[in-house]
Amino acid sequence: MKEGIVVQDGNYVFKEEIHYTVLKTSLFFSGDGFTVYDCHGQVVFRVDSYGPDSRGVDELVLMNPEGRCLLTVRRKVHHRCRLF
Template sequence: MNEGLVVDYGFVFNQETIFTVLKTSLFFSGDGFTVFDCNGQLVFRVDSYGPDSRHVGEVVLMDGHGSCLLTVRRKRPSLHQRWEGFQGEGIDGTKPMFSVRRSSIIGRSTVTVEVNNNPGEDYQVEGSFAKHCCTILNANRESVAEIRRKVDASTSVMLGNDVFSLTLKPGFDGAFAMGLVLVLDQINADDFVNDGIQVDSITEE
């Protein structure tokens, strides 16, 4: 089993687990998500976090009942699009559980995840989140989670870009993984706005 940062032990599983992640807007990056398990049960949700949200640059991950699990906020100023993750709704006066940053502000780059209070527990995201084809690797270069385009099991047809799969390896916290998905989506949205086109914002070096 992979052992790492745990936001909520209720989302740590002994076997490989696949979630279906659905964006709640077909038109805008960074609008919201609903996440379902293999039985169609709602596991996580993220309401709109655009310009009308309570804090611009803040994203709140909730469980299926609406309880706050994790808050990620953009750290300013930051040249490398650094984000920080806080357990629950605690931000002011509390230390972040982890931070996420791009390795470069231009060109091809990976995304690095640093876990506080455990210097040896770092992660990297490699691949293309824009194409929903990327992998989260631990410090030993082992895959702990994967993001892939969703394929309809009955027709073998690849679904639209608004739906994808999040596969968790045994022991890797699903709430932590979804927190990283939210940051990746925001980085991708920033690239969309800055470049005026959809780009592969996260690519392997």
């Protein structure tokens, strides 16, 4: 397994409240999820789901605007989740 990193830099830590717009992406294709925009219309985060179908999501991936994985949540037995 690859060794992970800790995300704790100025890009993700704010001293005041920030408002975002969350837009649901396609409901009909694999890899659907959400895109999070700031008040300037710039993509801040993406959340994509991966699995055999949209109901049985096996994995959620939180990504930065460039598509690099920041956090992966994988479903385990008995609906428990594992974070990577």
